[in-house]
Amino acid sequence: MYDINEWKHVFKLDPDKEISDEALEKICESGTDAIMVGGSDNVTEDNVLNLMSRIRRYLIPCVLEVSTVDSIIPGFDLYFIPTVLNSKRPEWIVELHQQAVKEFGEIMNWDEIIVEGYCILNEECKAAKLTEANTDLTCDDVVAYARVAENIFHLPIFYLEYSGKLGDLSLVEEAKNVLSNTKLFYGGGITTPEEAKMFAEHADVVVVGNVIYSNLDAALLTVSAIK
Ligand SMILES: CC(C)=CCC/C(C)=C/CC/C(C)=C/CC/C(C)=C/CC/C(C)=C/CC/C(C)=C/CC/C(C)=C/COP(=O)(O)OP(=O)(O)O
Ligand SMILES: O=P(O)(O)OC[C@@H](O)CO
Numbered sequence: 001m002y003d004i005n006e007w008k009h010v011f012k013l014d015p016d017k018e019i020s021d022e023a024l025e026k027i028c029e030s031g032t033d034a035i036m037v038g039g040s041d042n043v044t045e046d047n048v049l050n051l052m053s054r055i056r057r058y059l060i061p062c063v064l065e066v067s068t069v070d071s072i073i074p075g076f077d078l079y080f081i082p083t084v085l086n087s088k089r090p091e092w093i094v095e096l097h098q099q100a101v102k103e104f105g106e107i108m109n110w111d112e113i114i115v116e117g118y119c120i121l122n123e124e125c126k127a128a129k130l131t132e133a134n135t136d137l138t139c140d141d142v143v144a145y146a147r148v149a150e151n152i153f154h155l156p157i158f159y160l161e162y163s164g165k166l167g168d169l170s171l172v173e174e175a176k177n178v179l180s181n182t183k184l185f186y187g188g189g190i191t192t193p194e195e196a197k198m199f200a201e202h203a204d205v206v207v208v209g210n211v212i213y214s215n216l217d218a219a220l221l222t223v224s225a226i227k
């Protein structure tokens with residue numbers, strides 16, 4: 001299923017973290033809609049290639065969420081390109097993208113590329129610190145970013161990112177209310193099937209990451225809770 005409009009659940013695997021073959025098999029055969037490979041620390045060509053080739057043993061859509069130009073490799077089904085809408089620094093919104101397109105523009109297959117408009121809301125997470133995201137936002141501010149994503153930039157994805165911390169459910173609901181075409185991804189702090197279900201009531205796609213490494217059985221239960 002390579003159409004993101006059909007997705008409800010995604011597992012995000014971090015190339016910088018160890019995962020056994022047995023655990024990876026369970027993740028890939030869990031019934032999730034896709035595996036996203038991404039992280040914000042020590043993402044290298046080597047560890048991305050290693051993880052991609054292991055995931056490739058399974059019939060599951062495999063996406064690279066690009067965080068550095070140096071770790072882009074061929075072979076993924078899709079490439080998700082984050083732009084951090086609430087970053088205070090232009091490089092994380094558009095400048096690195098312009099440089100990457102300058103380098104890869106001629107060989108890029110645009111059909112494989114999907115842009116994600118990130119709004120990072122957990123000030124403690126690495127992605128927030130790295131991109132100097134302005135996390136001091138009201139619900140109205142976030143709703144306005146959702147509208148910017150859909151109505152100004154026509155982005156396919158608006159991603160509410162709480163990485164490492166459970167987010168504000170009412171804020172997810174409010175963002176969803178103003179989106180029609182842009183898909184709402186929610187990620188952050190999901191550790192139980194109940195939490196997954198709650199966020200899936202508002203977000204189109206729920207992304208589950210860290211709990212894979214801390215409690216695999218709980219991570220696997222988030223799939224059947226949603227799908
Ligand atoms: C050869 C070949 C196949 C070519 C393909 C062509 C292609 C795909 C070209 C790409 C072109 C392009 C436009 C690239 C963009 C370049 C780039 C570096 C953009 C910046 C991306 C960005 C804003 C990164 C900031 C960090 C971020 C938002 C990362 C997303 C992942 C994320 C949030 C991870 C979670 O992090 P966190 O939980 O905080 O941290 P840990 O889990 O590690 O604790
Ligand atoms: O790792 P967690 O907290 O589950 O968050 C998922 C994902 O949104 C991280 O980019």
Ligand SMILES: [Mg+2]
Pocket residue numbers: 163164209210
């Ligand atoms: Mg993480």
